[in-house]
Amino acid sequence: MDALTESLLRDLESSPTDLKRLVVTALWRSRPAVAIEADAIARWERDDPRRWASVQAWLLAQGITITVLKGRATPPPPPQPLPPSAPGIHS
Numbered sequence: 001m002d003a004l005t006e007s008l009l010r011d012l013e014s015s016p017t018d019l020k021r022l023v024v025t026a027l028w029r030s031r032p033a034v035a036i037e038a039d040a041i042a043r044w045e046r047d048d049p050r051r052w053a054s055v056q057a058w059l060l061a062q063g064i065t066i067t068v069l070k071g072r073a074t075p076p077p078p079p080q081p082l083p084p085s086a087p088g089i090h091s
Contacts (some may be wrong), residue, residue: 015051033065
């Protein structure tokens with residue numbers, strides 16, 4: 001492991017996020033891309049923007065492409081049956 005990666009991991013020790021887990025996973029998987037939920041990125045940008053920027057720069061320096069996964073929309077509820085029509089009213 002190079003000095004930059006060691007330094008990044010040490011810095012992430014005090015992060016209130018799970019960014020260290022992302023870096024460790026990227027190290028061990030040795031894949032050219034990582035998929036990250038947009039909601040996770042939004043949390044990192046809110047909770048620890050400096051360290052997220054560092055991790056993002058590190059991933060790109062390692063040649064790892066970041067694919068942002070959009071959150072899945074919840075399906076609409078099933079249609080409800082219409083109430084019976086009142087007498088004398090026709091639709």
